[in-house]
Amino acid sequence: MTKGIAKAMSNDNVTGRTDKTQSVELGLLEWNSADRAGVFRATEYSAVGLERRSDRCSPPLFQSRRFWVPFAAAAMVAFGVGTAMFTLQLRSLRPKAGGEVLARSSSASNAPGFAECLNGPGVAASPECVKFDFDSDRDVDLIDYGYDQRVKLAAGN
C-alpha cells in the first residue's frame, strides 16, 4: 500500500466506515480535491515557452535599461559634438577686425593686400599697391575699395 493512503488510514472519519474503506475513501477525496484544483491538467506550454516568455514578460523597450543606457550615452555624445560644432561655427562667424576682412580680399598671399595698401585719399600708393588704385588718382582709398567690391560682385565672388 502506498504511504499516502496508509497515512490516511490513521485519520478519523465521521462517516462511521471501517478503517479499510476509510483509507481508500480518504485517498479518493485527496484525488478528487487535487483533480478539481487542476493538478492533473497540464501547464499551458505556450504560456511558458522560451520565445513567448521573452516577448510577453520583458517590459516595453522604452521602459528597460537596455534602451535607456545606450540612449543616454548616445544623447550625451551627440550633445557634446553638437556643442563643439556650434562653438566652432560661432567662432567662424564672429566679426573679424576690418583689416583682417579686407586682407582676405587679397588674392596673393605674400603680396600686400588691399588693407595694407588702404592708406586713404591723398597718400601716394606704393608700386606694390598701384594695382588697387582703380580710379587712377594715385592713392588707395575707400573709393577704390567700393570699386573693388563692385568688380567682385559682378564677377560673382
Next chain:
Amino acid sequence: MSEKPRIRSDPSATPKVTGPTDQELVLRLASGDEAALRLLMDRYDRLVRFAVFRMARSECRRDPQWLDSRATGIWQGFIQSMKRAGNTVPNSLKTYLLQVSRNHVISALRRKTPPWDQGEGPKATTEPDLIEATDCNPSVIVEELDSLSTLRDCISGLNEGDQALLARLEEIVNRRWVEAAGSLGMKESTLRSRWKRLLDDLRACVEGKTGG
C-alpha cells in the same frame, strides 16, 4: 479467494522515463532549445502542480486559476535560472524544481498577505497557508504524488458505472449512508454493496501496482 481483478490495467498510464537525461535536457534548455523544455515539462509538470496544490491547498480551492498561474510562474523562473546558470546543472532536477516551487508559492502567499500582516513579526508566521507551504517535505510530496497517480490509474480502469458513482464521491463519503442513498436515488443496501465493491477493487488495484 482468487477473484478476478475487475480493473483493466493500463500499461500507458505510468510511462517510463526514456530518452535524454535531465542533465542533457537542462543543458539544451540553457541554450534555448524549445523541445528540451517540452520534454522537461512532460516529465515534471505534474510534480510541480501537485507541489503547488500540496503547499497551498486552500488557495487552490479558493481560486481555480491560482494553480495554473503559479505553475506557469515556476516554469518561467526555472527557465530563467537555468539560463543564468549556464552549464551548471542541478544534481537532482526533481528536488530543484520542488525547491523553486516552494519558494515561488511562499512568495505568492506573502504577496497575498495584507500589508499589516507582513514583516518579520509573529503575525506573518501564523498564516496557515504559509505554514503549510514552509513545512512541506519534498520527499513526502513525491511519495504522495506517486500514491495519487497510482490511484488515478486505477480509477481510469474502472467501468463507467463505477466512475459515475465516483463522480458523486463527496455526496457519498461526507454523509451517512441513508442520506447518501437518498440523494443518489438508490437503496441504502445497494449503495453500500456497490461502494464496498468499488473500494475493494481500487484497493486491490493499488496494492497490485505498488506491491503492498
